[in-house]
Amino acid sequence: MASSPLTPSSSSLLLAKKDVGFSSSSGATSLPIPAPDFKKMASKKILSATTRQHSKREPSTTGAVKTGMTMTEKILAKASEKTQIIPGENVWVNVDVLMTHDVCGPGAFGIFKKEFGENAKVWDREKLVVIPDHYIFTADERANRNVDTLRDFCTEQNIKYFYDIEDRSDFKANPDYKGVCHVALAQEGHCRPGEVLLGTDSHTCTAGAFGQFATGIGITDAGFVLGTGKLLLKVPPTLKFVMDGEMPSYLLAKDLILQIIGEISVAGATYKAMEFVGSTVESLTMEERMTLCNMVIEAGGKNGVVPADNTTYQYLQDKTTVPYEPVHSDGQARFLSEYKFDISKLEPLVAKPHSPDNLALARECKDVKIDRVYIGSCTGGKTEDFMAAAKVFLSSGRKVKVPTFLVPATLKVWMDVYTLPVPGSGGKTCSQIFEEAGCDTPASPNCGACMGGPRDTHARLNEPQVCVSTTNRNFPGRMGHKEGQIYLASPYTAAASAVTGFVTDPREFLQ
Numbered sequence: 032m033a034s035s036p037l038t039p040s041s042s043s044l045l046l047a048k049k050d051v052g053f054s055s056s057s058g059a060t061s062l063p064i065p066a067p068d069f070k071k072m073a074s075k076k077i078l079s080a081t082t083r084q085h086s087k088r089e090p091s092t093t094g095a096v097k098t099g100m101t102m103t104e105k106i107l108a109k110a111s112e113k114t115q116i117i118p119g120e121n122v123w124v125n126v127d128v129l130m131t132h133d134v135c136g137p138g139a140f141g142i143f144k145k146e147f148g149e150n151a152k153v154w155d156r157e158k159l160v161v162i163p164d165h166y167i168f169t170a171d172e173r174a175n176r177n178v179d180t181l182r183d184f185c186t187e188q189n190i191k192y193f194y195d196i197e198d199r200s201d202f203k204a205n206p207d208y209k210g211v212c213h214v215a216l217a218q219e220g221h222c223r224p225g226e227v228l229l230g231t232d233s234h235t236c237t238a239g240a241f242g243q244f245a246t247g248i249g250i251t252d253a254g255f256v257l258g259t260g261k262l263l264l265k266v267p268p269t270l271k272f273v274m275d276g277e278m279p280s281y282l283l284a285k286d287l288i289l290q291i292i293g294e295i296s297v298a299g300a301t302y303k304a305m306e307f308v309g310s311t312v313e314s315l316t317m318e319e320r321m322t323l324c325n326m327v328i329e330a331g332g333k334n335g336v337v338p339a340d341n342t343t344y345q346y347l348q349d350k351t352t353v354p355y356e357p358v359h360s361d362g363q364a365r366f367l368s369e370y371k372f373d374i375s376k377l378e379p380l381v382a383k384p385h386s387p388d389n390l391a392l393a394r395e396c397k398d399v400k401i402d403r404v405y406i407g408s409c410t411g412g413k414t415e416d417f418m419a420a421a422k423v424f425l426s427s428g429r430k431v432k433v434p435t436f437l438v439p440a441t442l443k444v445w446m447d448v449y450t451l452p453v454p455g456s457g458g459k460t461c462s463q464i465f466e467e468a469g470c471d472t473p474a475s476p477n478c479g480a481c482m483g484g485p486r487d488t489h490a491r492l493n494e495p496q497v498c499v500s501t502t503n504r505n506f507p508g509r510m511g512h513k514e515g516q517i518y519l520a521s522p523y524t525a526a527a528s529a530v531t532g533f534v535t536d537p538r539e540f541l542q
Contacts, residue, residue, distance in 0.1 A: 046371040103267060105358040124262055134165045140257070143253075159257070224243055226355060236327050237325040246333055274312050276311055284315060284319040287323060289326075293388050306335075324337060338359050380524075384505055393527075401433055403436065405510070414451070420523070436489070448461040449462045483508065492512045498510065498516070498517050501521065
């Protein structure tokens with residue numbers, strides 16, 4: 032058997048991992064303090080080390096040279112109205128956008144009213160974005176009540192950006208409804224470089240693809256932000272991931288982030304920023320960068336971030352008129368660790384049950400018989416994800432051998448599935464290719480079965496089945512049944528597996 036990309040060998044993807052403490056990544060002379068070995072130190076000692084550096088490099092107004100900062104540090108420094116901050120420091124941050132949805136919104140609104148008063152007003156009605164998306168198309172009364180609670184609060188507060196749904200029998204009859212919050216935030220222009228975006232959902236980190244600080248918070252913190260527009264945050268240290276090499280045609284960003292999580296584990300980036308750079312990252316589209324940042328939370332990360340560039344600016348051209356200020360890491364910025372990858376050597380991957388870091392090559396799992404395939408969610412339900420799946424179905428020329436569920440993330444994605452021609456298809460749309468392949472009809476846009484949900488949720492795992500999914504988590508019970516087995520994969524691998532009925536390396540159809 033060929034070696035795994037995690038095994039040190041001539042084919043190993045990881046070129047180098049450098050524990051640099053808080054020394055500069057540029058090769059210049061580091062601070063006059065020995066770089067501590069963070070692997071052997073408790074978190075308390077890490078804070079002590081950063082404090083010691085801070086005392087020797089105290090910012091001043093007398094022209095003293097300041098220490099370089101990472102993107103994340105720069106964004107938080109600006110948001111806290113400071114000229115200099117360091118990892119471990121607690122700062123009061125001004126929030127640019129707060130997002131909440133039907134699962135956490137009611138609780139956050141309740142805490143806000145309890146602490147600030149029944150008649151209190153939110154700090155800024157145009158900076159709160161409310162997006163029902165999780166448990167929408169269900170007969171569950173409590174789930175429906177949550178959406179009603181959102182509506183009542185937003186009407187009372189005159190919230191500008193409330194993407195409501197009233198007629199659940201036909202999502203198209205709701206002019207304001209969007210779908211999955213993390214994709215809708217980007218499509219509606221709420222993601223902007225240099226800003227701070229907080230959300231009551233762990234995958235809020237998706238927005239880091241736009242060069243901003245984006246992270247998930249709890250309902251208590253959200254209640255406080257609703258009343259003040261501020262939040263106390265600890266500045267995270269930054270891990271740097273340098274990805275170079277030409278991206279093989281059979282890989283997608285899902286493979287990249289699965290590789291990283293497999294490399295560092297689900298706890299490897301706990302309360303750390305993950306900054307993605309390199310020629311491979313620069314070549315990615317915005318949707319692919321969103322996939323990359325989406326799953327940093329599965330590595331324990333506080334936030335993920337990709338430097339804004341022309342790809343970012345072009346995407347935002349018709350999305351927002353709000354001015355923004357991109358930031359980039361200084362040449363002398365200090366990174367806790369640096370990982371280097373040669374992406375040209377990477378093969379298609381899956382995360383086996385029951386953890387996102389249970390990594391394996393797709394071809395090593397070719398004997399795993401599956402019961403269904405799920406393509407959707409904030410991770411794998413974007414337009415380009417469905418285009419990728421359609422490409423595999425088209426190339427294979429076969430019908431699927433297992434039920435294949437398709438859940439577009441948003442209304443816009445759903446429309447793209449039915450209207451955009453797939454390159455090389457002779458003008459066919461994704462929906463036509465899916466129908467010819469025998470897939471399930473694309474469902475109403477929402478989070479679907481990614482988080483299980485009520486028993487009548489579309490495509491929920493109600494039986495102990497094996498599923499290949501483009502979602503983000505595969506813990507027991509994540510998609511429904513506690514004995515279900517979920518293999519996380521890219522849309523390429525998911526579609527290839529649907530065609531064969533086994534976990535399948537997409538190169539079987541793409542080469």
